[in-house]
Amino acid sequence: MKRIILFLVTNVAVLVVLGITANLLGLNRYITAQGLDFGALLGFAALIGFGGAFISLLISKPVAKWSTKAQVINDSPDATHLWLVATVQRLAQKAGISMPEVAIFEGAPNAFATGAFKNSALVAVSTGLLQAMKRDEVEAVLGHEVAHIANGDMVTLTLIQGVMNTFVVFLSRVIGYVIDRVIFRNEDDRPGIGYYVSTVILDLILGALAAIIVAWFSRQREYRADAGAAELMGRKQPMIDALARLGGVQAGELPRSVEAMGISGKGGGMMALFATHPPIEERILALQETP
Numbered sequence: 001m002k003r004i005i006l007f008l009v010t011n012v013a014v015l016v017v018l019g020i021t022a023n024l025l026g027l028n029r030y031i032t033a034q035g036l037d038f039g040a041l042l043g044f045a046a047l048i049g050f051g052g053a054f055i056s057l058l059i060s061k062p063v064a065k066w067s068t069k070a071q072v073i074n075d076s077p078d079a080t081h082l083w084l085v086a087t088v089q090r091l092a093q094k095a096g097i098s099m100p101e102v103a104i105f106e107g108a109p110n111a112f113a114t115g116a117f118k119n120s121a122l123v124a125v126s127t128g129l130l131q132a133m134k135r136d137e138v139e140a141v142l143g144h145e146v147a148h149i150a151n152g153d154m155v156t157l158t159l160i161q162g163v164m165n166t167f168v169v170f171l172s173r174v175i176g177y178v179i180d181r182v183i184f185r186n187e188d189d190r191p192g193i194g195y196y197v198s199t200v201i202l203d204l205i206l207g208a209l210a211a212i213i214v215a216w217f218s219r220q221r222e223y224r225a226d227a228g229a230a231e232l233m234g235r236k237q238p239m240i241d242a243l244a245r246l247g248g249v250q251a252g253e254l255p256r257s258v259e260a261m262g263i264s265g266k267g268g269g270m271m272a273l274f275a276t277h278p279p280i281e282e283r284i285l286a287l288q289e290t291p
Contacts, residue, residue, distance in 0.1 A: 049165030147228025164210035172202035
């Protein structure tokens with residue numbers, strides 16, 4: 001419940017900030033007496049689309065720490081913590097990135113990476129994952145998360161999300177305007193009920209299609225991160241073993257803000273198109289076939 005509330009509050013706050021910004025810039029006045037001002041509409045769509053995505057990215061690390069209650073262990077004297085930090089440091093050096101923060105959070109097996117920049121990221125693992133896996137399997141999971149950071153996946157996914165959001169906002173309002181004028185025959189300077197109803201419906205429909213595209217890209221990143229972990233370790237069997245282990249347990253739930261960067265995610269059946277992670281067996285097969 002705490003994670004859901006945080007997710008909703010964060011999104012409302014982002015929308016409020018973007019709404020105020022759009023008003024100050026005059027980008028929300030894209031319907032004029034002469035019709036649609038496409039330049040203003042595109043500016044409004046880009047502000048909403050990219051603005052929300054980048055604000056979420058910039059606050060992803062503190063939000064992830066707070067929502068999972070992750071404890072940073074970089075300076076901890078605990079033997080297990082020292083091993084985790086040393087392992088991440090070695091993998092980060094090999095991947096050519098700065099040392100991330102390393103954290104542990106309570107929960108079922110899972111792990112994630114987050115952060116707006118390659119050189120100020122966070123890698124976190126759950127207590128359940130540490131208990132369920134052997135050390136070489138944990139190392140493979142850490143390699144997977146370091147590979148996400150080195151590949152710039154957080155920023156790339158944000159850019160794709162921003163592009164999709166922009167298209168959704170732009171197209172829904174253009175189509176909504178046409179429906180309002182042609183079908184509802186609204187000749188007033190102000191948008192009518194047809195515009196508002198159709199825009200809301202189109203936001204949902206186009207948003208779902210955009211989510212499918214973003215999810216597809218997210219699944220491709222997982223294959224690359226799996227292969228990246230194998231490359232960092234110099235062998236792929238530990239990553240295969242770690243995936244097989246994850247396939248036999250109930251993965252822990254992660255906050256929406258970092259769900260796509262987790263080592264394991266939900267998805268299957270009718271929701272497969274929206275899944276951020278491919279099925280475990282497909283990931284294992286892809287890794288086995290990697291040269």
